Amino acid sequence: MSATRRLQKELLKLQEHLPPGISLVQADNFETWLMDIKVLDDNPLYRGDTYRLKFHFSSSYPIEAPEVTFITSPTTPKIPMHPHVYSNGIICLDLLDRQGWSPVHNVESVCMSLQSMLTGNEKNERPPGDADFVKSNRRRPRDISFYFHDEKV
Amino acid sequence: MDSDDEFHSGQSSDDFMIDDDSDTGLPEDDSDIDEVDIGFESQEKITKPGRKSYEVEFKVYSPQDIQSYQDKQIDEVSTILGQPPEITAILLRHMRWNKERLIEQYMDAQEQMLENVGLDQDIAGPPRIETKKNFMCDICCDDQPGLETFAMKCGHRFCVPCYKHYLSRKIKEEGEAARIRCPGEDCNRIVDSKSLDLLVATDLKERYQELLTRTYVDDKENLKWCPAPNCVYAVDCGVKQRDLLKIVPTVHCDCGHNFCFGCTLTDHQPAPCALVRKWLKKCEDDSETANWISANTKECPKCRSTIEKNGGCNHMTCRKCRHEFCWMCMGVWSEHGTSWYSCNRYEEKSGSDARDAQAKSRQSLERYLHYYNRYANHEQSAKLDKDIYIKTEKKMSQLQNSSGMSWIEVQFLEEASRALQQCRQTLKWTYAFAFYLARNNQTEIFEDNQKDLEMAVENLSEMFEKPVDQLAKLKVDMLDKTTYCNKRRVILLSDTADNLKAGKWEFNVELTG
Numbered sequence: 221m222s223a224t225r226r227l228q229k230e231l232l233k234l235q236e237h238l239p240p241g242i243s244l245v246q247a248d249n250f251e252t253w254l255m256d257i258k259v260l261d262d263n264p265l266y267r268g269d270t271y272r273l274k275f276h277f278s279s280s281y282p283i284e285a286p287e288v289t290f291i292t293s294p295t296t297p298k299i300p301m302h303p304h305v306y307s308n309g310i311i312c313l314d315l316l317d318r319q320g321w322s323p324v325h326n327v328e329s330v331c332m333s334l335q336s337m338l339t340g341n342e343k344n345e346r347p348p349g350d351a352d353f354v355k356s357n358r359r360r361p362r363d364i365s366f367y368f369h370d371e372k373v
Numbered sequence: 374m375d376s377d378d379e380f381h382s383g384q385s386s387d388d389f390m391i392d393d394d395s396d397t398g399l400p401e402d403d404s405d406i407d408e409v410d411i412g413f414e415s416q417e418k419i420t421k422p423g424r425k426s427y428e429v430e431f432k433v434y435s436p437q438d439i440q441s442y443q444d445k446q447i448d449e450v451s452t453i454l455g456q457p458p459e460i461t462a463i464l465l466r467h468m469r470w471n472k473e474r475l476i477e478q479y480m481d482a483q484e485q486m487l488e489n490v491g492l493d494q495d496i497a498g499p500p501r502i503e504t505k506k507n508f509m510c511d512i513c514c515d516d517q518p519g520l521e522t523f524a525m526k527c528g529h530r531f532c533v534p535c536y537k538h539y540l541s542r543k544i545k546e547e548g549e550a551a552r553i554r555c556p557g558e559d560c561n562r563i564v565d566s567k568s569l570d571l572l573v574a575t576d577l578k579e580r581y582q583e584l585l586t587r588t589y590v591d592d593k594e595n596l597k598w599c600p601a602p603n604c605v606y607a608v609d610c611g612v613k614q615r616d617l618l619k620i621v622p623t624v625h626c627d628c629g630h631n632f633c634f635g636c637t638l639t640d641h642q643p644a645p646c647a648l649v650r651k652w653l654k655k656c657e658d659d660s661e662t663a664n665w666i667s668a669n670t671k672e673c674p675k676c677r678s679t680i681e682k683n684g685g686c687n688h689m690t691c692r693k694c695r696h697e698f699c700w701m702c703m704g705v706w707s708e709h710g711t712s713w714y715s716c717n718r719y720e721e722k723s724g725s726d727a728r729d730a731q732a733k734s735r736q737s738l739e740r741y742l743h744y745y746n747r748y749a750n751h752e753q754s755a756k757l758d759k760d761i762y763i764k765t766e767k768k769m770s771q772l773q774n775s776s777g778m779s780w781i782e783v784q785f786l787e788e789a790s791r792a793l794q795q796c797r798q799t800l801k802w803t804y805a806f807a808f809y810l811a812r813n814n815q816t817e818i819f820e821d822n823q824k825d826l827e828m829a830v831e832n833l834s835e836m837f838e839k840p841v842d843q844l845a846k847l848k849v850d851m852l853d854k855t856t857y858c859n860k861r862r863v864i865l866l867s868d869t870a871d872n873l874k875a876g877k878w879e880f881n882v883e884l885t886g
């Protein structure tokens with residue numbers, strides 16, 4: 221499968237070299253990887269914290285974007301505060317949706333984009349409607365379903 | 374009853390006959406640029422001579438029709454711009470099929486425009502599949518020698534299997550067509566149809582064309598998809614958003630579905646779209662209050678035994694005491710249709726009854742329930758009528774076998790059923806319409822028309838409940854009643870449409886387009 225070969229290459233590259241503030245936590249299969257990111261500058265919102273990202277790859281990766289969410293763990297207890305990050309870890313970033321994703325992006329570039337998204341942020345807030353969304357959402361991040369109410373007689 | 378009906382029918386048909394001569398009746402101001410180009414208009418505009426004032430001009434198109442109109446426009450513009458058809462198609466889609474504006478902007482700033490859609494470089498030369506030395510695909514990381522690769526003019530080169538996978542995903546899973554971009558990072562180049570032809574399998578090409586047609590229809594104001602599930606037709610109608618306070622543009626798709634071109638809901642004549650929106654919103658908001666009405670069982674007003682409604686007819690006869698009453702108002706049936714009794718009209722209480730706020734709010738709820746009750750009842754009855762028809766249809770085919778009646782001879786039932794459905798659909802919306810109507814000298818005529826149609830419908834509906842062995846004998850009577858129903862419907866719709874066009878209705882709410 222193309223996903224496997226591509227991920228193998230990515231893994232080799234990540235093991236060789238990682239950009240500052242990004243580390244590989246777990247990649248023992250080609251379905252789910254864990255990465256940690258740190259914000260490097262002195263942004264008071266994120267100072268001293270490490271955040272964990274879970275990458276989930278389908279067999280169509282990288283044609284299809286990976287599913288990327290923030291998760292908590294004993295060593296990374298926080299979901300970063302950001303107007304595009306829901307408190308359940310779901311991220312709303314154009315890079316990760318259908319329109320914005322390009323197959324030439326990779327795990328490293330996603331990590332770097334998220335890192336810089338946090339770096340540039342000054343708002344200590346969640347997306348509007350966070351509480352409702354977190355309470356009601358049972359869908360996977362990219363499954364937006366439409367319905368129309370048809371009025372048959 | 375007869376003389377009364379004749380009086381109204383004569384008067385109303387005169388009204389709409391006069392208006393019938395005045396063409397479409399719509400304001401003829403297609404002046405602004407946005408609307409000059411309305412697809413395949415000109416050659417199609419035939420004014421149907423017998424058109425009623427509540428009917429609009431429209432045309433139904435198959436996907437093939439739309440495809441060929443699309444191609445025709447592309448060819449036309451292609452000649453003017455001096456660009457190959459596949460480039461022209463991208464530009465037209467980019468400009469949402471506004472060909473005048475495309476030509477104008479293209480003439481003004483050709484380079485800028487081509488750059489905007491990622492067509493800025495040398496655009497001649499056909500796309501090719503090539504093998505390159507020392508190539509590694511950035512998507513799959515494959516670097517085998519002899520690997521087939523593809524790139525558009527932007528130079529973002531990937532292996533053919535990856536390119537194919539990418540395109541098929543976009544088309545199949547994501548439903549994209551007109552604006553699929555190059556897989557390269559931040560590249561705005563749109564994959565043109567020639568490149569697509571080279572890379573995608575035949576079954577996907579069909580899907581791709583389908584999607585292109587879809588965006589073509591979506592991009593045009595005069596075209597709309599029939600909203601019926603699985604229907605593939607589109608309807609072309611010139612009625613604009615701003616006309617919707619003056620006209621209710623019901624169109625009839627070839628699949629049999631009747632819908633409003635303005636809002637794509639199921640036919641809601643005579644109520645204008647804006648009222649329909651308000652009404653549906655109100656019904657949704659007040660659904661709790663109105664729920665108690667919904668049940669299919671009620672008590673006989675005389676002997677209190679439970680009566681179940683199992684047909685669409687509102688003329689109820691209690692099995693136990695033989696009391697005849699109206700399901701809707703629970704009034705005595707024999708009093709229906711006489712001059713002093715009216716089931717359809719809501720009698721406003723005198724001012725003294727409603728002095729304090731609580732009484733006022735109760736009164737407004739009562740008023741709402743009066744109309745809602747009748748609205749919901751016709752909706753429900755239409756369903757029950759249909760059930761009965763389906764049952765009858767089965768029995769009729771049995772009867773055909775046993776008595777030798779021909780298939781043609783039983784068609785009157787189908788016609789009657791269709792008339793019932795349609796008239797109930799109209800009646801249903803007359804109640805939403807009436808709810809928002811402020812009293813003036815037109816309202817009485819409206820209520821009379823409503824009552825006449827309602828009585829006609831109930832009389833026909835009643836016949837469906839007759840035992841099957843009697844139906845054959847009732848054929849002539851049923852045909853007459855069907856014709857009469859249809860006639861009453863035409864009268865009611867013509868009258869409301871004429872007054873709507875002339876701005877003669879007054880509403881108790883503000884209507885905004």
Ligand SMILES: [Zn+2]
Nearest residue numbers: 510513532535
């Ligand atoms: Zn590849």
Ligand SMILES: [Zn+2]
Nearest residue numbers: 527529555560
């Ligand atoms: Zn490109």
Ligand SMILES: [Zn+2]
Nearest residue numbers: 599604626628
């Ligand atoms: Zn249809």
Ligand SMILES: [Zn+2]
Nearest residue numbers: 633635636646
């Ligand atoms: Zn409408």
Ligand SMILES: [Zn+2]
Nearest residue numbers: 673676691694
């Ligand atoms: Zn009774």
Ligand SMILES: [Zn+2]
Nearest residue numbers: 699701702716
């Ligand atoms: Zn009644």
